[in-house]
Amino acid sequence: MKKLFIVLLSVVSFFACKNDTKKETEDIKTSESISENKQDVIEVASFKGQQVTGVTVTQNGRVFANFPRWRDTVKYSVVEVFEDGSSKSYPNDIWNLWQPGEQPKDDQFLGVQSVVAFEDKLYVLDTRNPKFSGVVDAPRVFVFNLNTNVLEQTYKLDKDSYHSDSYINDLRVDKANNKLYFTDSGHAGLVALDLKSGKSTRILDNHKSTTAEVSELTFDNKVWKNTVHCDGIAFDQNNQRLFYQALTGYSLYSVPVSSFNLKNSTEIEASVKFEAKTAAPDGMIFDQIGNLYYADLEHNKIDYITPNGTIKTLVEGDNVKWADTFSIYNGYLYYTNSRINEASGDISNLNFTINKVELPK
DSSP states (O other), X not given: OHHHHHHHHHHHHHHHHHHHXXXXXXXXXXXXXXXXXXOOEEEXXXXXXXXXXXXXXXXXXXXXXXXXXXXXXXXXXXXXXXTTSOEEESSOTGGGOOOTTSOOOTTSOSOEEEEEEETTEEEEEEOSOGGGSOOOSOOEEEEEETTTTEEXXXXXXXXXXXXXXXXXXXXXXXXXTTEEXXXXXXXXXXXXXXXXXXXXXXXXXXXXXXXXXXXEEEETTEEEEXXXXXXXXXXXXXXXXXXXXXXXXXXXXXXXXXXXXXXXXXXHHHTOEEEEEOOOOSOEEEOTTSOEEEEEGGGTEEEEEOTTSOEEEEEESTTOSSEEEEEEETTEEEEEEOOTTTOOSOOTTOEEEEEEEEOOO
């Protein structure tokens, strides 16, 4: 009788495990992307030996790009890219002359990680953390008037808004609340800057939602070991929510922007919402109809989540190599191929590109 009971228990356990496995497989399938778009990718510009990470397109089609100070061979931090693919230092050569080892200057770029054009202004985010050697002085945003190409304003983050190992990574502009929002990929957290007062506020410092989930990513069976906290950021203007995700992570979160006004950390943490399981991303942006585009770094893809929660693929293949930053203009998604997983050691023979692909209609 005892033996019969053990046999029956084994059979029940087998089918239970089989059903659990089936359920897990079904769950995984629901998070897989549907590939519907085989659009042609158009190369906008190419930079040999210069690792471009950021791109932004103005409302009248001007294209700007940035190159982080991750090595000694960086020729320029910010450029304007022209229709023929050529480029020129922006706003001029002097702003781009600083080199590691020199004293920091208030009128030169030290380590630009992001450029964002909004209306008639160009926001240039300077990490002030060249070569990841630590924050030299306060991370800041230089605001240039695009009509005159002259510096209009400099905003420096308050001391309690960043850490010595911070790497303020990307930004979004909130016109309704007159604020900028940032991710910190070096020391996990989110930051908001009030454009009227110049004061900055940090929330979700080392919180689960802003912290890396893994310490490596896999590319064609090659492992890229690194730990990068919240990096990608997108602003849902209609619903006043900020979406963000760790680069080495697979969980997309959001928080209402009103949470930056809360003083109680428990209330702030309670306002965080888990949105979806996704690929490990870098670039991230909303379009006007509510699609959220994000990179799938490990599979050379750009995916998007529709307003009803379906995950689809916009583009994939060899023309997508670490899609780092996104910008939308005239029905096209612009993105940079920063090839971070390939860019170790000498990069002088590597080509880094800005590409564009038509958005779904």
